[in-house]
Amino acid sequence: xxxxxxxxxxxxxxxxxxxxxxxxxxxxxxxxxxxxxxxxxxxxxxxxxxxxxxxxxxxxxxxxxxxxxxxxxxxxxxxxxxxxxxxxxxxxxxxxxxxxxxxxxxxxxxxxxxxxxxxxxxxxxxxxxxxxxx
Amino acid sequence: xxxxxxxxxxxxxxxxxxxxxxxxxxxxxxxxxxxxxxxxxxxxxxxxxxxxxxxxxxxxxxxxxxxxxxxxxxxxxxxxxxxxxxxxxxxxxxxxxxxxxxxxxxxxxxxxxxxxxxxxxxxxxxxxxxxxxxxxxxxxxxxxxxxxxxxxxxxxxxxxxxxxxxxxxxxxxxxxxxxxxxxxxxxxxxxxxxxxxxxxxxxxxxxxxxxxxxxxxxxxxxxxxxxxxxxxxxxxxxxxxxxxxxxxxxxxxxxxxxxxxxxxxxxxxxxxxxxxxxxxxxxxxxxxxxxxxxxxxxxxxxxxxxxxxxxxxxxxxxxxxxxxxxxxxxxxxxxxxxxxxxxxxxxxxxxxxxxxxxxxxxxxxxxxxxxxxxxxxxxxxxxxxxxxxxxxxxxxxxxxxxxxxxxxxxxxxxxxxxxxxxxxxxxxxxxxxxxxxxxxxxxxxxxxxxxxxxxxxxxxxxxxxxxxxxxxxxxxxxxxxxxxxxxxxxxxxxxxxxxxxxxxxxxxxxxxxxxxxxxxxxxxxxxxxxxxxx
Amino acid sequence: xxxxxxxxxxxxxxxxxxxxxxxxxxxxxxxxxxxxxxxxxxxxxxxxxxxxxxxxxxxxxxxxxxxxxxxxxxxxxxxxxxxxxxxxxxxxxxxxxxxxxxxxxxxxxxxxxxxxxxxxxxxxxxxxxxxxxxxxxxxxxxxxxxxxxxxxxxxxxxxxxxxxxxxxxxxxxxxxxxxxxxxxxxxxxxxxxxxxxxxxxxxxxxxxxxxxxxxxxxxxxxxxxxxxxxxxxxxxxxxxxxxxxxxxxxxxxxxxxxxxxxxxxxxxxxxxxxxxxxxxxxxxxxxxxxxxxxxxxxxxx
Numbered sequence: 015x016x017x018x019x020x021x022x023x024x025x026x027x028x029x030x031x032x033x034x035x036x037x038x039x040x041x042x043x044x045x046x047x048x049x050x051x052x053x054x055x056x057x058x059x060x061x062x063x064x065x066x067x068x069x070x071x072x073x074x075x076x077x078x079x080x081x082x083x084x085x086x087x088x089x090x091x092x093x094x095x096x097x098x099x100x101x102x103x104x105x106x107x108x109x110x111x112x113x114x115x116x117x118x119x120x121x122x123x124x125x126x127x128x129x130x131x132x133x134x135x136x137x138x139x140x141x142x143x144x145x146x147x148x
Numbered sequence: 149x150x151x152x153x154x155x156x157x158x159x160x161x162x163x164x165x166x167x168x169x170x171x172x173x174x175x176x177x178x179x180x181x182x183x184x185x186x187x188x189x190x191x192x193x194x195x196x197x198x199x200x201x202x203x204x205x206x207x208x209x210x211x212x213x214x215x216x217x218x219x220x221x222x223x224x225x226x227x228x229x230x231x232x233x234x235x236x237x238x239x240x241x242x243x244x245x246x247x248x249x250x251x252x253x254x255x256x257x258x259x260x261x262x263x264x265x266x267x268x269x270x271x272x273x274x275x276x277x278x279x280x281x282x283x284x285x286x287x288x289x290x291x292x293x294x295x296x297x298x299x300x301x302x303x304x305x306x307x308x309x310x311x312x313x314x315x316x317x318x319x320x321x322x323x324x325x326x327x328x329x330x331x332x333x334x335x336x337x338x339x340x341x342x343x344x345x346x347x348x349x350x351x352x353x354x355x356x357x358x359x360x361x362x363x364x365x366x367x368x369x370x371x372x373x374x375x376x377x378x379x380x381x382x383x384x385x386x387x388x389x390x391x392x393x394x395x396x397x398x399x400x401x402x403x404x405x406x407x408x409x410x411x412x413x414x415x416x417x418x419x420x421x422x423x424x425x426x427x428x429x430x431x432x433x434x435x436x437x438x439x440x441x442x443x444x445x446x447x448x449x450x451x452x453x454x455x456x457x458x459x460x461x462x463x464x465x466x467x468x469x470x471x472x473x474x475x476x477x478x479x480x481x482x483x484x485x486x487x488x489x490x491x492x493x494x495x496x497x498x499x500x501x502x503x504x505x506x507x508x509x510x511x512x513x514x515x516x517x518x519x520x521x522x523x524x525x526x527x528x529x530x531x532x533x534x535x536x537x538x539x540x541x542x543x544x545x546x547x548x549x550x551x552x553x554x555x556x557x558x559x560x561x562x563x564x565x566x567x568x569x570x571x572x573x574x575x576x577x578x579x580x581x582x583x584x585x586x587x588x589x590x591x592x593x594x595x596x597x598x599x600x601x602x603x604x605x606x607x608x609x610x611x612x613x614x615x616x617x618x619x620x621x622x623x624x625x626x627x628x629x630x631x632x633x634x635x636x637x638x639x640x641x642x643x644x645x646x647x648x649x650x651x652x653x654x655x656x657x658x659x660x661x662x663x664x665x666x667x668x669x670x671x672x673x674x675x676x677x678x679x680x681x682x
Numbered sequence: 683x684x685x686x687x688x689x690x691x692x693x694x695x696x697x698x699x700x701x702x703x704x705x706x707x708x709x710x711x712x713x714x715x716x717x718x719x720x721x722x723x724x725x726x727x728x729x730x731x732x733x734x735x736x737x738x739x740x741x742x743x744x745x746x747x748x749x750x751x752x753x754x755x756x757x758x759x760x761x762x763x764x765x766x767x768x769x770x771x772x773x774x775x776x777x778x779x780x781x782x783x784x785x786x787x788x789x790x791x792x793x794x795x796x797x798x799x800x801x802x803x804x805x806x807x808x809x810x811x812x813x814x815x816x817x818x819x820x821x822x823x824x825x826x827x828x829x830x831x832x833x834x835x836x837x838x839x840x841x842x843x844x845x846x847x848x849x850x851x852x853x854x855x856x857x858x859x860x861x862x863x864x865x866x867x868x869x870x871x872x873x874x875x876x877x878x879x880x881x882x883x884x885x886x887x888x889x890x891x892x893x894x895x896x897x898x899x900x901x902x903x904x905x906x907x908x909x910x911x912x913x914x915x916x917x918x919x920x921x922x923x924x925x926x927x928x929x930x931x932x933x934x935x936x937x938x939x940x941x942x943x944x945x946x947x948x949x950x951x952x953x954x955x956x957x958x959x960x961x962x963x964x965x966x967x968x969x970x971x972x973x974x975x976x977x978x979x980x981x982x983x
Contacts, residue, residue: 042750665888672761
């Protein structure tokens, strides 16, 4: 039986793990396999892990501004390696404006503060099924 | 006849209490300055608390300017926080550090940085506190004092020791617990000998209680850590009175007005009794603990930032009534960024207004004897003691750290807080009640939402600094440090030697890890300078 | 594909057979909190210092309720993420209590064929079936923690038989010696020509005892290469168990498919439900039809 494999991680010096852990549990409870990479990731380590683990989706949880620098790097690196893995970005510091910027840049879905966790899970499922995120 | 009068000319006594103190009063309360110090650690002085605002941003030079700005505004003490890499013992040129250099605190890694940070600061007059890795602040403070011809024995201030909770609360040293504990104890011992007026052990309950802990949980976890560190120092053969006078506490302050006052009073009493009865401290200065406070960032909102100014004022009043030794207000833009100039000023002015205009400092522990406040103090104390006992009954606290007990605990409290706010159990004006549409919520927004750019230049400058050092002297110093760490010798003196020849914090931390049998760089990017040489 | 147990993957794995067989496969098992992941990290470091490449399979339990899993072991060795000489793959146990799925064997073969000199398999170590790891690994390390006390005696018989090497980790603890002695006593009674599992003390976190553990693995390799009768008997028993597991998996997959497609099977269900046919007789007849049994003995009717 095929299982959706989701890589979940936090980038840079951001040490807020609660969101990442919370979403991981939700994804697991929905029958998915979460490759949990914790904190202190860089775009390079995320991509290396995604390759080793055959990740279907990359989930980034962010509570610091670093994502503004890291996400474009991550997108470029994935493109460079010809990897068509969608990115879902979630976090409390993401303003509506910055969310739009990220989406325009290529992030498949962005969830700012006030987002509903179940929406994130549904989005992951539909992305893997090849549907665009709403 | 006191010096303090109300507006109507009524005399205010420094302390109010029973005319004939009962045995119960002596046992539970005592006058301010009397064991068990419930009502205050010192008898009435007429002075208020040390007023300061947490600072630290960009590089040492910028933060030094911040200090001077705040001193001009009237702050009477200094407190500075490191940026994310600094707080995690990482030099700014570490690959992971890149986008957070100087954005949430000051970037400090070499002695030169500390020299610049403290430039023009009267170290023999001003109390210098820091929320940055203690070993390195102490080493550099010591060196700077000597360079300026000031005796280290005259230095005042504090450094934080947090081996229990730093790994799980955003300041991961990535060191085994026992190494971190050793570092802390070495610093405390060194300070007790070389800098006897300096607090080598500030127990910071603020930072971990921001993980959604309530007052009881905060105090309990703080005491668990204090007790373990004290026991460890006693096992070294130190006399309790040789270091206990320089233990202080930095707590949080939420919006729960009465409980925060009761918490401070209860903590003073718990500390005093613990020191005297359990650890046999004889010196009154060992029993009386100074409590400083940083008001809660978690209690603030990103919506309607002006409301945060009110919150800070209310918390200041509570703390003035509780009789704290020092105070920092979380500024109104806290939700977004390190404090702006404007927010810093508002913070200090808030403290000054309360201090100067309200007569609050005319009377010590005004709540003392209140049926309500004494009952609340007793209950908080009871719950704290019960929780400490419960945690300690689970086994060796060091084991609890390694087994992830506290990590789970914090996850639980954070989740609990999140739900309380989400479900509206905790009401926050502007956030879940009395909201205004985003486009109308403009007051103070432009200041609050300014982002701080990472200091890429500094990363470049560091390369040149590294290359310009005496490599041989460095290597020899590192080798010595490696050997000292593996012995029983106090490592601070050797860390000072390394610092003198230009070693950076990240390098020193890496050598410590390596000497302890763990990887020099736990993130896997850097190689130890000792590996090439062996 | 291997993960999902598709028989189609078997063909791919067959092709890898000639390329495989050279990797040293080491299993690491034990109760939670023993420090397996830290030990794995230190062994990876040691292998890399030898200039060799390593693959790591980290198995975590799947939720029995949802079937999903959080695979977080790789965090403990994430300092090697950018090292191309280290390949880490996280697997979920997918209902297999011992953590070893048919997919694990496939994954080992892939890593072997990739050219990894050493493959470390870290498993969950709870439940009776952690014996499974021994089938796949050349050497199985059981990691224990001091303070087991009398629990050593109570330790599931299975895990004690599985271990080729026992490591008492966190050996700085006061009861480390006691635990080590208790374990040694259990193995004193090893038969002639058999392998007596060494009991070593280590502090994986502080890099203490890792070299000794590697030496023991090498010594075990020498023992294996001597191919004593006791060892060969063990190999045979393991292989039989595994072959059975493979055949079961294959049969179940085949059967599932047939149940879906074979019209006679579907038709017979109606008869059983209506009471016209007997489920025992129907099953006997179907097994014959599937070519698995001789024709039913019609005399027994």
